[in-house]
Amino acid sequence: MIVVMEKGATGEQVEHMVQRVAGLGLKPHVIYGTERTVIAAIGEKREQMKESLESGPGVSAVMPILAPYKIASREVKPEPSMVAARDLQIGAGRLGVIAGPCSVESEEQIISSARAVKAAGGAGLRGGAFKPRTSPYSFQGMKEEGLKLLAAAREETGLAVVTEVMACEDVDLVAGYADVLQVGARNMQNYRLLEAVGNVDRPVLLKRGPSATMDELLLAAEYILNEGNPNVMLCERGIRTFESHTRFTLPLATIAYLHRKTHLPVVIDPSHGTGHAYLVPDMAAAAVAAKADGLIIEIHPDPESALSDGYQSLNFDQFAETMTTIRRIADAVGLAM
Ligand code: PEP
Numbered sequence: 653m654i655v656v657m658e659k660g661a662t663g664e665q666v667e668h669m670v671q672r673v674a675g676l677g678l679k680p681h682v683i684y685g686t687e688r689t690v691i692a693a694i695g696e697k698r699e700q701m702k703e704s705l706e707s708g709p710g711v712s713a714v715m716p717i718l719a720p721y722k723i724a725s726r727e728v729k730p731e732p733s734m735v736a737a738r739d740l741q742i743g744a745g746r747l748g749v750i751a752g753p754c755s756v757e758s759e760e761q762i763i764s765s766a767r768a769v770k771a772a773g774g775a776g777l778r779g780g781a782f783k784p785r786t787s788p789y790s791f792q793g794m795k796e797e798g799l800k801l802l803a804a805a806r807e808e809t810g811l812a813v814v815t816e817v818m819a820c821e822d823v824d825l826v827a828g829y830a831d832v833l834q835v836g837a838r839n840m841q842n843y844r845l846l847e848a849v850g851n852v853d854r855p856v857l858l859k860r861g862p863s864a865t866m867d868e869l870l871l872a873a874e875y876i877l878n879e880g881n882p883n884v885m886l887c888e889r890g891i892r893t894f895e896s897h898t899r900f901t902l903p904l905a906t907i908a909y910l911h912r913k914t915h916l917p918v919v920i921d922p923s924h925g926t927g928h929a930y931l932v933p934d935m936a937a938a939a940v941a942a943k944a945d946g947l948i949i950e951i952h953p954d955p956e957s958a959l960s961d962g963y964q965s966l967n968f969d970q971f972a973e974t975m976t977t978i979r980r981i982a983d984a985v986g987l988a989m
């Protein structure tokens with residue numbers, strides 16, 4: 653259920669209702685909107701609960717939440733949410749661009765990438781230090797050494813560092829260096845990991861599993877939100893279909909669909925979504941035209957020599973050119989960069 657407070661409800665009234673919700677054995681989540689405050693009351697609904705809450709001070713209405721996901725739902729928070737880390741702002745009318753190599757490979761590689769991202773107007777630096785690779789024989793990432801290099805790149809450029817955390821036991825380590833924690837597609841339904849990132853004070857970029865439905869993605873986000881971390885971004889990175897001309901199939905309708913169902917920002921990954929560098933600029937542009945809140949793009953100083961995903965990485969010039977196009981489209985659809 654959601655307890656919708658009256659427009660002028662006081663902090664005391666909200667706190668009182670939080671206690672009432674908890675007293676009924678439900679878990680309260682307070683969501684502060686621009687118009688009014690609502691309290692999502694999560695748990696099993698029983699007889700009389702609605703009536704009991706309705707009589708509370710400062711309460712305007714008590715309504716059921718129809719969607720299977722609750723805190724992520726637009727029913728609970730009609731206005732879009734913005735997630736921010738340093739100068740990276742994603743959502744609620746702001747378009748944020750995250751770019752960088754698939755994997756951190758060396759100091760020279762990550763620092764030069766960070767400079768290119770900054771120069772082109774990006775606000776987030778991506779780079780995997782813990783890499784989920786299909787084969788155990790492929791490069792697995794530089795681990796903590798890579799995290800240190802990301803931190804050095806942030807030191808120089810001020811970019812927000814976005815990097816993947818693969819396991820519960822690494823959450824504190826990665827959160828010690830990262831501004832945004834990425835949960836990769838392969839881990840979208842690793843529920844213990846979702847709970848773990850729900851308990852740290854870092855925004856989370858949650859990537860869609862290649863065979864996950866929209867409801868499964870939203871329910872995965874709900875695990876993080878339910879632990880008390882409100883800063884979740886959903887990332888469409890392509891799904892597996894019968895089609896083989898691209899690495900994955902990138903459904904851009906995800907943007908409009910999620911904007912209808914959730915207040916959480918939507919980030920598009922045209923790199924993994926296509927698997928071919930030549931397709932990335934146009935798909936990035938199309939995503940912005942469809943009002944994506946963010947983009948995450950793989951770039952590399954020398955894509956041919958990349959240790960992972962070079963075939964889908966832009967070089968610095970291609971990235972700068974893509975950013976010029978994106979800026980014009982963002983302007984046309986009313987997104988601020
Ligand atoms: C990545 O971002 O490099 C990555 C491994 O992404 P995904 O989890 O979407 O495959």
Ligand code: MN
Binds near residue numbers: 755924961
């Ligand atoms: Mn990659």
